[in-house]
Amino acid sequence: xxxxxxxxxxxxxxxxxxxxxxxxGLGLVVSHQSPLPFDLAGASLAGTGLPLALFFTxxxxxxxxxSICGFLLVVxxxxxKWLLKISIPVVSLVIxxxxxxxxxxxxxxxRPGYWSLIHESSASYPSGHVVLAxxxxxxxxYLAWCSNLPAPARVAIVAVLLLWIMLxxxxxxxxGAHFPTDLIGGYLLGVGAVFFEISVLLLMASRKPx
Numbered sequence: 001x002x003x004x005x006x007x008x009x010x011x012x013x014x015x016x017x018x019x020x021x022x023x024x025g026l027g028l029v030v031s032h033q034s035p036l037p038f039d040l041a042g043a044s045l046a047g048t049g050l051p052l053a054l055f056f057t058x059x060x061x062x063x064x065x066x067s068i069c070g071f072l073l074v075v076x077x078x079x080x081k082w083l084l085k086i087s088i089p090v091v092s093l094v095i096x097x098x099x100x101x102x103x104x105x106x107x108x109x110x111r112p113g114y115w116s117l118i119h120e121s122s123a124s125y126p127s128g129h130v131v132l133a134x135x136x137x138x139x140x141x142y143l144a145w146c147s148n149l150p151a152p153a154r155v156a157i158v159a160v161l162l163l164w165i166m167l168x169x170x171x172x173x174x175x176g177a178h179f180p181t182d183l184i185g186g187y188l189l190g191v192g193a194v195f196f197e198i199s200v201l202l203l204m205a206s207r208k209p210x
Contacts, residue, residue: 008202009199009202009203012195012196012198012199012202013195013196013199015192015195016191016192016193016194016195016196016199017192018192019188019189019191019192019195020188020189020192022188023126023185023188023189023192026181026184026185026188027103027106027107027109027125027126027185028107030107030109030125030179030181030182030185031107031108031109031125035112035179036179036181038180038181039179039180039181041180042173042179042180043112043114043176045170045173045174046112046114046115046116046173046174046175046176047114047116047174047176048174049174050116050117050174050175052171052174053170053171053174053175054117054118054171054175055171056167056168056170056171057118057129057168057171057172057175057177059164059168060129060132060133060168060171061129065093065132065136069090069093072086072090073086073087073090084201084204085143085201088139088197088200088201089135089136089139089140089197092135092136092139092193092196092197093132093135093136095193096131096132096135096189096190096193097128097132099189100126100128100131100132100186100189101122101128103125103126103189104122104123104124104125104126104128105123107123107125107126108123109123109124109125109179109182110123110124111123111124111177111178112124112176112177112178112179114176115175115176115177116174116175116176117175118175118177120177124177124178124179124182125179125181125182125185126182126183126185126186126188126189127169127172127177127178127182127183127185127186128186129168129169129171129172129186130165130168130169130172130182130183130186130187130190131186131189131190131193132190133164133165133168133169133190134165134186134187134189134190134191134193134194135190135193135194135197137161137162137164137165138161138165138190138191138193138194139194139197139198140161141157141158141161141162142194142197142198144157144158144161145158169183169186169187
């Protein structure tokens with residue numbers, strides 16, 4: 001007897017592929033034309049709440065992730081039964097960091113011209129901050145939701161993690177670093193990564209007898 005059915009792994013992979021196809025389709029649309037009206041409307045958020053936006057932008061960068069991942073890996077080696085669940089988002093974060101940079105080069109979309117405080121030199125699509133936040137915190141939200149914690153605790157943890165992802169995303173608009181469709185592309189790529197993370201977790205768990 002196994003913990004999970006093989007169909008669940010296939011469903012997770014299928015959802016991940018669908019998210020990646022949507023990401024690629026959106027990228028092809030937005031990277032070869034002038035900004036959409038929806039993108040231009042996002043300019044109204046640029047320059048708002050800059051101190052808070054700067055905080056959440058820095059919270060989505062390497063030093064923060066390195067600190068969190070380092071702590072989690074120490075915990076994983078101390079409590080080996082948690083190591084798999086900890087290593088999946090850590091490894092995925094590194095992979096998606098490189099993959100999102102590769103996608104920026106592939107789509108090569110220019111950044112908005114109304115940036116504030118931080119001048120980004122890389123291309124605009126997708127938002128790397130959104131990709132990484134969704135990939136990392138989205139998987140932890142899934143684990144929290146599937147845990148044995150009381151329902152109020154699970155809801156609270158998931159809500160906080162999703163809010164954190166949204167605030168990191170908002171900070172990129174507030175700093176004028178991205179168009180709204182860059183964020184949507186980041187969500188799609190990050191959600192695709194989460195589904196692949198889930199498939200790996202289910203596949204590994206299915207090999208454990210109960």
